[in-house]
Amino acid sequence: MSRVPLSIKVNGEELELMVEPHWTLLEVLREELDLTGTKEGCGEGVCGACTVLLEGEPIRACLTLALEVQGMSVTTVEGLAGEKTLDPLQESFIRHGAVQCGFCTPGMIMAAKALLLKNPCPQEEEIRRAISGNICRCTGYAKIVEAIAAAAPQCNSSIRGPLQGPGEEPT
Amino acid sequence: MSDYAIIGKRMPRVDTPAKVTGEARFTADLKFPRMLVGKVLRSPLAHARILSIDASRALALRGVKAVVTGQDTFGEKWGVFRYTQDQCFLPMDKVRYFGEEVAAVAAVDEDTALEALELIKVDYEELPAVFDPLEAMAPGAPLVHENFPQNINIHVRIEVGDVEGGFAASHLVREDTFTAAEESYFQGEPYAVVARFDLEGNLEIWMPNAGPHMKAKPLSNALRIPLHKVHVRKVAIGGAFGGRSEISPADFICALLAQKTRRPVKIVYTREENTVCTRQGHSMITTIKTGVDSSGRVLSREVTCYMDGGAYSSTGPIATSVPFLCMEQAYKMENVRYNGFRIYTNKPIRGMIRVHGRAFACGVDTQLDMIAQELGMDPMDIRLVNAREAGEYTPTKSFVASCAMKETILKAAQKARWKEKRGKLPKWRGIGIGCNSVQTGFPMGIRGGSQAIIKFNEDGGATVISGVVDNGQGNDNMLVQIAAEELGLKPEDIQLVSADTELTPTDPGAYSQVSTFVGGQAVRLAAAQAREKLLGIASEMLEARVEDLVARDRMVFVKGSPQKAIPIQKVIRTGLSKGRVVTGEGSYWPKVDPRREWVQNPYGQMCEAFSFGTTIAEVEVDPRTGKVKVLEVVAAQDVGFALNPLVLEGQFEGAVAMGGQGGMLSEYHFWDKGRVMNPTQLEYKLPIAQDMPKIHCIIVESHDPKGPYGAKEAGMSIAMSAAQAYSAAICDAIGVYLKDYPLTPDKILKAIKEKARG
Numbered sequence: 001m002s003r004v005p006l007s008i009k010v011n012g013e014e015l016e017l018m019v020e021p022h023w024t025l026l027e028v029l030r031e032e033l034d035l036t037g038t039k040e041g042c043g044e045g046v047c048g049a050c051t052v053l054l055e056g057e058p059i060r061a062c063l064t065l066a067l068e069v070q071g072m073s074v075t076t077v078e079g080l081a082g083e084k085t086l087d088p089l090q091e092s093f094i095r096h097g098a099v100q101c102g103f104c105t106p107g108m109i110m111a112a113k114a115l116l117l118k119n120p121c122p123q124e125e126e127i128r129r130a131i132s133g134n135i136c137r138c139t140g141y142a143k144i145v146e147a148i149a150a151a152a153p154q155c156n157s158s159i160r161g162p163l164q165g166p167g168e169e170p171t
Numbered sequence: 172m173s174d175y176a177i178i179g180k181r182m183p184r185v186d187t188p189a190k191v192t193g194e195a196r197f198t199a200d201l202k203f204p205r206m207l208v209g210k211v212l213r214s215p216l217a218h219a220r221i222l223s224i225d226a227s228r229a230l231a232l233r234g235v236k237a238v239v240t241g242q243d244t245f246g247e248k249w250g251v252f253r254y255t256q257d258q259c260f261l262p263m264d265k266v267r268y269f270g271e272e273v274a275a276v277a278a279v280d281e282d283t284a285l286e287a288l289e290l291i292k293v294d295y296e297e298l299p300a301v302f303d304p305l306e307a308m309a310p311g312a313p314l315v316h317e318n319f320p321q322n323i324n325i326h327v328r329i330e331v332g333d334v335e336g337g338f339a340a341s342h343l344v345r346e347d348t349f350t351a352a353e354e355s356y357f358q359g360e361p362y363a364v365v366a367r368f369d370l371e372g373n374l375e376i377w378m379p380n381a382g383p384h385m386k387a388k389p390l391s392n393a394l395r396i397p398l399h400k401v402h403v404r405k406v407a408i409g410g411a412f413g414g415r416s417e418i419s420p421a422d423f424i425c426a427l428l429a430q431k432t433r434r435p436v437k438i439v440y441t442r443e444e445n446t447v448c449t450r451q452g453h454s455m456i457t458t459i460k461t462g463v464d465s466s467g468r469v470l471s472r473e474v475t476c477y478m479d480g481g482a483y484s485s486t487g488p489i490a491t492s493v494p495f496l497c498m499e500q501a502y503k504m505e506n507v508r509y510n511g512f513r514i515y516t517n518k519p520i521r522g523m524i525r526v527h528g529r530a531f532a533c534g535v536d537t538q539l540d541m542i543a544q545e546l547g548m549d550p551m552d553i554r555l556v557n558a559r560e561a562g563e564y565t566p567t568k569s570f571v572a573s574c575a576m577k578e579t580i581l582k583a584a585q586k587a588r589w590k591e592k593r594g595k596l597p598k599w600r601g602i603g604i605g606c607n608s609v610q611t612g613f614p615m616g617i618r619g620g621s622q623a624i625i626k627f628n629e630d631g632g633a634t635v636i637s638g639v640v641d642n643g644q645g646n647d648n649m650l651v652q653i654a655a656e657e658l659g660l661k662p663e664d665i666q667l668v669s670a671d672t673e674l675t676p677t678d679p680g681a682y683s684q685v686s687t688f689v690g691g692q693a694v695r696l697a698a699a700q701a702r703e704k705l706l707g708i709a710s711e712m713l714e715a716r717v718e719d720l721v722a723r724d725r726m727v728f729v730k731g732s733p734q735k736a737i738p739i740q741k742v743i744r745t746g747l748s749k750g751r752v753v754t755g756e757g758s759y760w761p762k763v764d765p766r767r768e769w770v771q772n773p774y775g776q777m778c779e780a781f782s783f784g785t786t787i788a789e790v791e792v793d794p795r796t797g798k799v800k801v802l803e804v805v806a807a808q809d810v811g812f813a814l815n816p817l818v819l820e821g822q823f824e825g826a827v828a829m830g831g832q833g834g835m836l837s838e839y840h841f842w843d844k845g846r847v848m849n850p851t852q853l854e855y856k857l858p859i860a861q862d863m864p865k866i867h868c869i870i871v872e873s874h875d876p877k878g879p880y881g882a883k884e885a886g887m888s889i890a891m892s893a894a895q896a897y898s899a900a901i902c903d904a905i906g907v908y909l910k911d912y913p914l915t916p917d918k919i920l921k922a923i924k925e926k927a928r929g
Contacts, residue, residue, distance in 0.1 A: 037193015101643025
């Protein structure tokens, strides 16, 4: 098969690539660009591990042909952190213990990012709905929901506080 | 409250920064120059003789670098035990389940590899197959393995006390049969392997694992290369839940392809392969007969369990025993008989999973509820009457040094307002309780202990070398927390080298809930030895006795005089200038009875500690649809001591999701003969964020005398008690005792309708 040109912006960088017409966006990100933070968990759009932002909207990279995003802007988990600082969502996931095996984490964070971009002050139900397409097998979602709520600091969320219960953080 | 600097704190895990940025590398993320893609050809039949394999057309395809079949192997058979060696990683004679490995290719890319699979021609002679354990045991049934009559793979037989006498003395005897379908792990990460050989002929291999040393030995055997030349490397691991404890045929096949092509090879399983061709949970038929006195105290119990083991042994003897062991630990039983049969069928291979037998655990607890109802007792009270206590022996003769089972029942009941709710909830609402216990370790032979090595570095930090692996639960952080505490350092001062068979000493692996108890203890002992040497140098500098010195917050000082502290870095540098290197070694070997054996002698000390837990769930059932809404869950566990409450809560919450929400409401496989009809997440229903109820976690601490800082296990016992609590709550809500798991809406609706008809 012959490759065709693809112009996309990934994490702010304009790229000119040659891709097979049948490649998915996920294959281009992982295989061509080595952006392996975006995971493949099912390959059929169910698990959400491949969630990336397309023009700020969450999409499944595994169900999106690369050529469908011609000329558009894609953000992956690698594009969230600044040079020295993490995105508040990333900080919050760490601090709240929202990560266990971590395989779903990049997709989960991207789904949450899309939510916060639209709705900076989400209620618990809105958070749960926003990540309902992202399967986590380890956490039972409790700490993920807490972490997302806490990453919207301007809100007086009624969601369980971050650091209750026994023990305290080491100094 | 203990005066720890780091232990017991809500410390965010050291492995998480790399995981939130996407920088953590899982196996499928690895890439090497000249790397090939491997793909496996799988059996399209459940039971068939392999007559011939012709790979010539595949080999002729451009881009194909190798094809391997059973003919390329030494034909070594794998089994966890010597007496269970029954599986060739690439079978030569016959295939025994739909999806079994038949051949594999390595090619320059995935498209070529997939095309090559289609060009391999295999001639099969289809054989009669069996898909049901009871049919498989019947006379004249086809044999999955010729040398196992009636397809009985394992028979575990335990008998303690006077079972018949106990029944005769009982005020009430009940016998009920409980059944459950297979469930799957659905780890976030599908299985993957990368293998390559270095210039000295060492195999380097990466894969999700629950114990790198447990992978290296069978690889060494099957490839016939020395053990020290098998280097299982550390890699981020996307979950295990008991499903990654053993060698996988993919490990061997990938290594074989790398050996043959002299190039790195990567195999990444599809989601369907991960479900069908790794491991599944056993389906079960469990008959439980229990006799009690008028106070509800169990006098005698007999359990017979038939487990569908699938095509090969896997962890068979362990898997056949653990469901029973969990319940003999949780509840007092003086007179008990257990017959556990693991039966071969032509279905995928079954292994250990976080909930050890829904039909077992939920069966025992459901029957307790039935008995309590007949006696007019509260379900909580019948559990308090029978709950295990510290200082007792289990029926199979394990001493229970620490146990706060009763405390978990009482605390969970108080938090859930059990007494106010049980029997007083509105129609279609229900509340249920489940209790369970799990082992902290098994007898594991020469790999039953863990060793650790620690060295201080010139900058005052330390390197910790341990074989413990982290497959998602936070073991890396546990090791760092313990080392930092003992050495008087900050967590960021610790360099962790772990889970690598070339570099790290032996460790039993992160299963059987043993990592903290054994691996953590080894690191603690190694650190204590290094600290002793550190303080020896400091004692000369401070002109004080070693026993009066404290190492904390990167400083060494005389107890009570932190103002006259000297930095640890200075102590290390002073030591270096005198040629005194500060290192430590630690080894922990659990005091188990080495004569205990799963089948031949299932008696003696099983492990050193047991955890105990209680879950209470409150549910609402929609009588029109049979759908269950879980309103609230309280999970209480005796973990010994909480090294890190933040991590523990995550284990509790995840356990409720997997054992209760998924395990009891929606997760099961359905079949067309030997073929799984719901191998992916589209059809197999895992809990999502909107399904989950509010979970209250209660950490109970019994301070185990042997555990590091008193710690035991966390995370598995709640998965089991959550399954039991969900089941009990649903039965309470609809007023019917259900006996076939999971409790899906169709079964609930049917029970409601049958009850209404009387």
